[in-house]
Amino acid sequence: MTKTEDRRQRRHHREFRIGEPLWGAEERARLRELAGQVSALLAATKGPAGEPEGPPLSESDLAVAATALWRARKRLTGVKERSAVQASRLLSMSHDALDAAGVLIQDHDGMPFDPGLELEPVDFQDEPGLTSERVVETIRPSVYLAGRRIQMGQVVVGRPVALGTTAEDADAGHH
Numbered sequence: 001m002t003k004t005e006d007r008r009q010r011r012h013h014r015e016f017r018i019g020e021p022l023w024g025a026e027e028r029a030r031l032r033e034l035a036g037q038v039s040a041l042l043a044a045t046k047g048p049a050g051e052p053e054g055p056p057l058s059e060s061d062l063a064v065a066a067t068a069l070w071r072a073r074k075r076l077t078g079v080k081e082r083s084a085v086q087a088s089r090l091l092s093m094s095h096d097a098l099d100a101a102g103v104l105i106q107d108h109d110g111m112p113f114d115p116g117l118e119l120e121p122v123d124f125q126d127e128p129g130l131t132s133e134r135v136v137e138t139i140r141p142s143v144y145l146a147g148r149r150i151q152m153g154q155v156v157v158g159r160p161v162a163l164g165t166t167a168e169d170a171d172a173g174h175h
Contacts, residue, residue, distance in 0.1 A: 059145060063151035066098060067140055067141060067143065067151065069091060069095060070095075070107065070141045073088065102147075103144070105142075107138050108141070108153050112133070113134055118142070118152060119135075119152065119154070119155050120153065120155070121157045122139055122154050122156060123157070124157045124158075124159055125156060127158035127160070130159065132160060133157050134158050138154070139154040140154040
């Protein structure tokens with residue numbers, strides 16, 4: 001410890017002084033070597049703007065994480081218990097962070113359905129009161145990364161019931 005470091009330590013009560021590291025010369029040399037390797041790795045992963053690029057994102061892992069976040073947020077919507085409200089707030093913050101990073105999670109509930117949409121209908125069901133086909137439930141959201149779809153949404157589509165038939169009549173005709 002240098003004289004300056006020793007003086008700095010003596011300004012504090014003995015209980016709060018930081019002791020000399022118990023490392024020998026070999027351990028210190030190894031620590032310097034490892035720190036140099038980490039610095040070299042960090043420098044190698046810097047992008048053109050000088051910011052770390054980090055490991056490449058797996059689109060499928062990102063889509064799975066976004067879907068899990070979406071499901072949790074959807075289940076907690078409207079819940080008033082204190083811990084659930086806090087969890088909902090954290091999920092919203094996570095969702096906003098993904099959004100800021102260029103990940104868009106799209107829910108399709110209530111939107112008009114058209115066979116030309118890039119959605120995977122997993123079921124069609126007759127719904128009284130509908131005048132056109134609509135998504136009645138999103139099973140899995142569509143996920144986009146920087147404007148490019150990395151996961152196709154899965155939906156349940158509601159169809160209007162024909163005039164003069166009941167939902168049971170329509171179901172009997174489709175089986």
